[in-house]
Amino acid sequence: MGWLRERRVALAALTLFTLLAGDFFRYLLSWFGWAAIVALLLGAWVTLAIRSRVDPRRVPIALAAFLVLAVASTAWSAYPLTTLLAVVTTLATAFGGVMMAATLTLDQVIRALGVAVRWIIGLSLAFEFIVATLIRGPVLPFWVDYEPPIPRAFYWSRGELFEVFGDGRIQGIVGNANLLAAAAALGLIVFAIQLIDRRIPRVTAWFWVGASVVTLLLTQSATVTVALAGCAFTLGIVVAARRFARRERRMLYAAAVGTGVLGTVAAMALREPLLALLGRSGDLTNRVDIWAAVIELWQERPVGGWGWISYWAPWVEPYNDLAVINGVTYLQAHSAWLDVLLQLGVLGLALFTVLVVTTVLRCASWSIDPASGEVQHSPALRAFPALLVTLLIVQSFAESRLLIEGGLVLFTYLAVASMRAGLPPIAPSAPLPVRAPDGASR
Template sequence: MRYPTDAAARSLSVLILFTLFAGDFWRNLIGWWGYLGLVAAISAVVAVVMTRRRLWSKLALWRLPRTLVLFGLLAALSLAWSFYPGATVLGLLAQAATTLAALFLVTALSWPQLIAALSSALTWILGLSVLFELIVALFVRQPVLPFWTDYGDATVPKAFYWSQDALFTGGPIQGIVGNRNILAFVAVLALVTVGVQLAQKLRRRNTAIAWLIVAVAVLALTRSATAIGALLITAAMFGVLLLARRAGPGRRMWVLAGVAVVTALTIVAVSAFGQQILAVFGKSDDLTGRVDIWSAVAGLAAQRPAFGWGWVSYWAPWVEPFNDLAVRKGVTYLQAHDAWLDVWFQLGIVGLVLFIGLVLATWYRTWWFAVDRPLDSLGFPIARVPLTLAPALLLTALIAQSFVESRMLVEGGWALLVVFAVKSKLDHSAVSIDLGNGPARVNALLSRSARTARTAASRR
């Protein structure tokens, strides 16, 4: 059997990322059984490719982030005390499949290839979403329900519709993912990945600008307050990273101190003018029912504070306590709409401490990856490139979203967290990391100290 070509690996990576961020598209199109078959097939292919290409050898256990390993072990061990063991088994299988996909992305792709694959998957989702909504608006002209689902004669809540045929009425549109918040967040991530590629000339200029326009248009048509908030926080972090790059190593602590002050002032301002801010985004005082959900979940978490109720990933609506834990307008919610609260509920304070450690350590490494100078093959610093900003910006967006959504624990959100946690750890001490410069540009960017060292060596 021949090893897969790099092109095949990249195509597989795009399919993986597309499926992770557009899982609802597959579930709405081919049903749950078709989706599970697709995921099983992709997981099998990934396992075979990693074995045939000996990618497992890059993943020595002692090199992986300890907090990630311990968090995974705690989730697996929670089966012993889970209140819903059957749902925990399903949740662990889903988490394992997602983690396997993430590890393949880490080992098979360089940083430029990873950002390129993510950018391609996100733009595919945006492009198909616009096309889907356009077809519904022009030809179907009525809301569309998912295929292979029989709702009988019951009144179907709006949240169940795949598309609500709202493109020509100004939105909110839901795209192929069937959820405006998910689609809007995909647009936010696309703005980061395509923007970085454009800045480093890793993508054709006209094509990149066109996708940026599409992403902005989708973001406007979804009218998602959570995604807009995440975008604003990510934009602020972009400014901080640029400032830290210019400030140099000795002054970066002052930059972080300034960020802390601004964050504190922002929290005070949001607390004081929360109702006015919500009114601007057309949100109710209870954040579309989130306050009630948080209260209910916190009450249950307090009953099992140390180790939680057991890992479940997405909530299982067919078992207690999820069957009536968060129901709004006929819709049973499948998450706590807060990743941190969800972890406390499922894995207790112990799991929450590990999760906080995982996120903070990953963000710390991506911060230094963004602001420090990369190294050449001799270990000397060369000029920074826009690509190194991407992990920190994408992780910032995930963290911002995690306070109102739990998607950092599942599918695309969890995959990106694992990718950044593992890849930033494995590449932490690497020199001459492929950053998309090409050999000619790397040589052109060699520091004066490197040239001096080479000259001195040649005279000996």
């Protein structure tokens, strides 16, 4: 069944590429083209679930409760039809994460993610080079017809590859510098693990580590820089914890939590100089204004929120004019936590907090102590769950991508896989009896 396992890795790689680089397809093929591709991928995962006899009930209680609340919010939503559509997309995305956790090993997920990120980084660098050298001007997405003056945020690429030492930033095929930087950060983690474990040729691994670093420098994302600093901190804790006995780790964890709290307080107190060092404004690139507008709107429906919407639909009240800055209508709260608070109220935020905390704790345990019965992964590979969850959670405070597309499928994978750690992936299918020519089973 080796060929089937490889097909699963290929399916996972294509799924991750499609969700991490969603705007690439939307800008190139329109929302309808992207939706058609997603529908085909969903059909493939459903087919795999049926053939593999996946039990959909094997998910964490906190994850199931959060999804049930999102579905239930249709009853009190201010936009029930849009909430129904949002629920379908959210459940479909989460289903992909559940299937990856149920049918792929940790090593296979690393391979799939590596393939997806290589394509994103490679195509993005090539795309920006072509725009800067041949087109020599900004490029708009296809299938749009904007009236001038066109805000800078609307461009697929602004052709700023050779201006990055000034105020320029590349956006790549994903059309957003922060999203491209997040993909590069994922690549840096994955390729470093593959380099240490020699899972791919050393020259290839070093090349993609270098490409990830170059992409990070060209995107200049403060959010991802902070997230990578958090990953470095997590890696230090994981390495140190592996050297201590279980009883001695309590002091290490207490010190880590204390350091994290003090670091957060210090960062908030020194926000202005730190942001200046990262080349960002004190308002966190308009985030402070967006957060204020979101909190003010939430106060009108504090308990259950306005109803699940996932992406902010620009044609739906009150999102059509909730955050309009410099002619750009923002379609997220720029914080997954505030988005949950706005859409599902304090009930949703409480469930979301439980889900995040329990997932983080399980991922940390998975990275430090291999579960009984689990395939013995290398120390570098075992660190991946803790590093990935750190990257996603730190980024969630300044971006809402954890709730949609690539962020949601990866987080769902971690939530389910960390609970299933130690269990083998589900078999491709139950073996069928083979009949001899005379009709007797053998």
